[in-house]
Amino acid sequence: MDYIYSVVILVGLSIILASSFNLSIGYGGLISIAHPVFYAIGAYASALLSRDAGVPVVVSIFVGALVALVASVMVALPSLRVSGDYLMIASIGFQLGVLELIKNVNWTGGAGGLTNIPAFIAPTFGREAYVLLVLIAAALTILIIYRIAHGPIGRAMSAMRDDELAFMALGRNATSLKVGIFALGSGIAGFAGALYAHYFRYLTPEQFDILQSSALLTMVVVGGIRTAWGPVIGAVVLQVLPQAIAFLDLPTSFLGPLQGLLFTGLVLIFMFVRPQGLVSAGAVWRPLRRSGAA
Amino acid sequence: MSGTLKVRGLNKSFGGIVVADTIDLDLHAGKVLGLIGPNGAGKTSLFNLISGIVRPESGTVELDDKMLNRLAVHKRARLGLSRTWQHVRLFPSLTVLDNLLIAPREYSADRLLSSLLLPARSARSEEGTLERARGVLTLTGLESVTETPAVDLTYGQQKLVGLARALMNEPRCLLLDEPMAGVEGQAYDIIKKVIRTLTDRGVAVCVVEHNVAFIRNLCDEGVFMFAGKVLARGSVEDLIADPRLTELYFGT
Numbered sequence: 001m002d003y004i005y006s007v008v009i010l011v012g013l014s015i016i017l018a019s020s021f022n023l024s025i026g027y028g029g030l031i032s033i034a035h036p037v038f039y040a041i042g043a044y045a046s047a048l049l050s051r052d053a054g055v056p057v058v059v060s061i062f063v064g065a066l067v068a069l070v071a072s073v074m075v076a077l078p079s080l081r082v083s084g085d086y087l088m089i090a091s092i093g094f095q096l097g098v099l100e101l102i103k104n105v106n107w108t109g110g111a112g113g114l115t116n117i118p119a120f121i122a123p124t125f126g127r128e129a130y131v132l133l134v135l136i137a138a139a140l141t142i143l144i145i146y147r148i149a150h151g152p153i154g155r156a157m158s159a160m161r162d163d164e165l166a167f168m169a170l171g172r173n174a175t176s177l178k179v180g181i182f183a184l185g186s187g188i189a190g191f192a193g194a195l196y197a198h199y200f201r202y203l204t205p206e207q208f209d210i211l212q213s214s215a216l217l218t219m220v221v222v223g224g225i226r227t228a229w230g231p232v233i234g235a236v237v238l239q240v241l242p243q244a245i246a247f248l249d250l251p252t253s254f255l256g257p258l259q260g261l262l263f264t265g266l267v268l269i270f271m272f273v274r275p276q277g278l279v280s281a282g283a284v285w286r287p288l289r290r291s292g293a294a
Numbered sequence: 295m296s297g298t299l300k301v302r303g304l305n306k307s308f309g310g311i312v313v314a315d316t317i318d319l320d321l322h323a324g325k326v327l328g329l330i331g332p333n334g335a336g337k338t339s340l341f342n343l344i345s346g347i348v349r350p351e352s353g354t355v356e357l358d359d360k361m362l363n364r365l366a367v368h369k370r371a372r373l374g375l376s377r378t379w380q381h382v383r384l385f386p387s388l389t390v391l392d393n394l395l396i397a398p399r400e401y402s403a404d405r406l407l408s409s410l411l412l413p414a415r416s417a418r419s420e421e422g423t424l425e426r427a428r429g430v431l432t433l434t435g436l437e438s439v440t441e442t443p444a445v446d447l448t449y450g451q452q453k454l455v456g457l458a459r460a461l462m463n464e465p466r467c468l469l470l471d472e473p474m475a476g477v478e479g480q481a482y483d484i485i486k487k488v489i490r491t492l493t494d495r496g497v498a499v500c501v502v503e504h505n506v507a508f509i510r511n512l513c514d515e516g517v518f519m520f521a522g523k524v525l526a527r528g529s530v531e532d533l534i535a536d537p538r539l540t541e542l543y544f545g546t
Binding site: 147148151152153155156158159161162163165166167168169170171172173174176177180181184283284285287 | 347366371372387388389392393395398401409413463
């Protein structure tokens with residue numbers, strides 16, 4: 001049963017990560033693949049605050065998300081003021097730098113990993129309660145991002161992606177919109193990281209490397225970029241498939257490469273066969289509802 | 295809504311090409327100024343300098359005695375400086391209505407945090423904007439294409455939407471870049487009517503246009519530009535009658 005709980009929690013967290021990544025890279029058009037670093041920052045910040053500073057976990061989870069949000073603003077603000085292209089470079093540099101830092105200082109547990117992270121909810125209410133918590137968080141993430149994407153902010157993001165100069169000449173502040181969207185997406189990733197830390201109670205820097213970036217990108221692209229359900233489907237498929245393959249009676253020497261092939265193979269196949277992903281986004285932006293619309 | 299725009303000593307060159315050479319320009323409330331000159335004279339560049347898309351090497355731009363020089367593009371727009379584009383630049387992924395709803399002075403999603411935390415306030419502001427947009431759509435005769443994606447419009451309709459969108463922020467000063475290029479029939483008359491409506495409300499308008507009949511018909515005054523310089527200013531009739539300018543316009 002514990003295995004099933006772990007898989008469901010990983011699927012739930014992937015849904016949160018893929019949806020929030022879709023917010024910034026899909027709806028926001030902000031090209032950065034460093035999403036896992038904010039997941040890491042949220043996880044480590046909440047773990048360290050609760051373990052070493054005695055902050056209650058219910059507080060540290062939110063502080064973790066906030067730290068990830070602030071860190072993302074510090075990366076995005078200087079690069080987005082210049083141009084969108086710089087965000088890609090700056091964020092990858094930031095991802096590599098933070099992971100190196102985690103590996104090389106003592107207080108993060110170094111490359112060996114951070115252990116003894118305080119548990120949350122599960123000891124008192126059982127693991128089922130934690131599963132429920134993660135699923136509620138995932139559902140809320142989908143709902144919030146859906147509402148943003150189809151509200152005034154979504155309209156603004158759509159216009160900005162179409163023509164940034166015309167957007168600015170109409171009085172809209174493109175930089176603050178981009179930084180805000182990036183910060184929100186990263187803050188949600190940080191929140192997911194904190195939820196991960198207090199369930200699995202063990203963190204290593206490798207979990208958040210470029211490989212994780214490509215897995216997330218695959219979830220969003222295969223599922224369907226700029227749709228509410230695409231990243232959800234992508235997250236479920238790409239979390240469950242590798243687990244399912246593990247049940248096949250295959251030698252481990254074959255299993256490892258096969259899982260790697262699955263990710264890259266899927267992206268390649270989709271690029272040729274269905275570039276819009278499993279769920280395809282409409283060409284025209286639609287609002288949630290419009291009172292008195294013709 | 296009345297506004298005045300004052301440009302003084304504007305200079306800008308790209309590499310060796312001078313696009314603005316010590317330009318002085320005044321736009322007055324309720325008046326239409328026509329910018330005339332051959333292609334490459336620096337007319338669109340002047341619009342880019344005024345709206346803040348290009349920064350000048352020297353010189354000043356003032357709107358209603360407020361210095362705009364250090365303000366970003368979006369801040370100038372929020373003070374009531376509006377413009378259209380020669381190649382329209384609508385948002386193709388939005389409907390006509392949503393193209394307009396993006397453009398009020400105060401947009402509900404400008405303050406990201408409050409629009410996330412106070413959705414009710416954001417909804418009220420959207421309501422007000424929607425009301426305004428419907429008014430502008432009526433004025434520009436676009437009611438029938440309200441829900442049509444911008445990408446599906448005819449070129450003339452696109453030009454009208456570009457103008458309608460620029461009206462959404464209650465401009466004090468409006469810069470129109472070739473509003474009539476590629477436009478005929480009904481749209482032509484609507485654009486003329488809209489500009490008259492605006493000047494009646496005291497908006498200062500500046501038009502770049504090659505359509506001589508339109509310039510004659512609508513402009514109170516003209517300015518002739520060539521190679522980044524203002525060569526002459528005066529009544530449109532005088533400018534058109536000047537053989538020296540005609541030669542520059544059509545080449546020798």
